[in-house]
Amino acid sequence: MALLEVKAVRRSFGGLVAVDGVSLTVTPSQIKGVIGPNGAGKTTLFNIISGLLKPDSGQITFKDRPINGLRPYQIAHAGISRTFQNPSLFLQMNVLENVMVGRHSRTRWGFFGCGLRWVGQAKEEQAIREAALAHLDYVGLAHLADWPAGALPFGQRRMVELARALATEPEMLLLDEPASGLNTREKEDLGSLIRKIRDRGITILLVEHDMPVVMGLSDDIMVLHNGCTIAEGAPEVVQNDPKVISVYLGGEFQYAPSGQES
């Protein structure tokens, strides 16, 4: 049933507990949102799932296979791809090559095959190029294929990064604040693109600051605060949750972490 299951994951940096026993379930073809104020531990959670950070404790399973402790490239092979809060394109390459890098985990030729142009390698290279171009077209940037990645404005870098992530043929996509730094129009476009990706059968886990975007997109939302889950459920439910309101608006309700509640 669950595609991704995070169980009681904890991670601290020195004395700061960034993620404190968070559990999370993502079902297939769902758009799941993770929200929370700055420093709530959202990005840390993402980095743990994608293998950039190792959890101190807890269990993560993807398609019923444990994936905690795997390296990022192994997690990409397993079918989880991600984008970064600050688009991290390879700036020395052009836009198409950036997306072609995304095909890495689904192709196989090594040093000697490539260097010797072994039989079949050229064909694979052609397939990589075509697939990358198709993904670039999917996000609407095929006309920029030859541009240096560094020459693109912020919003378009986001889209190229998205195309690169899609090129790894993920079953699940982690988007780290995809709407930050975009204008209203770009946000709307992004929203419809994310829905379109979901309709292709790719499950999406989304960290986002922008409330209208995340409320409009998500099927299910989890709210993090100081490394703990304080609410989870459908957007309407979460929106009216007193704890969430107090965390975001600083109301009278004082949320006490679960450990201190009892």
Add this chain to the structure above:
Amino acid sequence: MIVGTQLVMRVTGTEYCLTQLTMAVYYAIVVMGLCLLMGYAGQVSLGHGAFFAIGGYTSAVLTTHNLSGFKDAAWAAWLQQAHLLVAKQDLYGNATLTVSPWAAFAAAMLTTFLIALLIGYPALRLRGHYLAMATLGFGLIVSKMLLGSNITGSADGINAVPEWKLIGGLTVTGKSAERVQNYYIACGLALLLLVFLRNLVHSRVGRALQAIHDRETAANAMGINTAAYKLRVFVLSALLAAIAGVFFTHYTAGIGPSEAGALKSVRYVALAAAGGMANLWGVTAVSITMNYLSLRGWFGSYDNAVFGAILILIISLAPEGPLKPIGHWLRRLTGKRQPPPTSGVTFHVSRFTNHGAP
């Protein structure tokens, strides 16, 4: 151009210069490997002189060390039958039994492979300056070991390395009668390796290396096993240096400990930088030219200073290498202006609404 150079030298009666040109081509192969390692994968090595020396010395020691004491042993006879050992007579008529050049070449490759793995595995966990320091230290150790051991001939190095019969009458040797042939052997080898590297950088492996250079974290998250790729490219470039070392040693019939020196390694890095780092043809052309001039004695006693100065000038003035700025300058001079990459980006992200509407 390769043929042209030879013909010009024949016509002008300066064919003796081909000797230095051939040596310069072998040195350029080291820099080509460094170009892949530094320019594309972004990993600095100040130890490539050592790999050149490891290749050269392995093959020099094996092809000159007399094993005739073992000539009655069964394994010696067996190896001799397999053409891995060769029995000959030296100048004084004494019987010698040495490892054949091909077998020595294989041994040199294997040795370099193992040492590069051993050095690369821990060293590549370091970044930037630390990696440079680690490889520099490795180079210094190798050079001291060559100077200190009798089997490598201490400060004299090894001489009287025999010629290497490749295939079909091609022989790597310093005999002046074979000078032209050897020039073409060197150029042929360099061209083959250049094509190999060019294919490599325009492939998924090349993109992976560049991705590691640019943003290692993102490369890893996109499915690239960054640690394995860094190690492989390090080993590959070490092997290229060793190949050059083996050919060089047979060509000059000897090798000395200065080949492993830190100044040689710095020179290779300077040449890679002068060629524009991630520019295979530029790096090859610049390093052949500069090494040729150096071998012809153009820089006199300032030889090492010249290469040091080049490195400093390039890093401070033109980190991309001098070729690109000169190219831009030439284009401006001839009135052919390239559009700057950013002009004309008037497209808007909203372009994809047509595709993206639900």
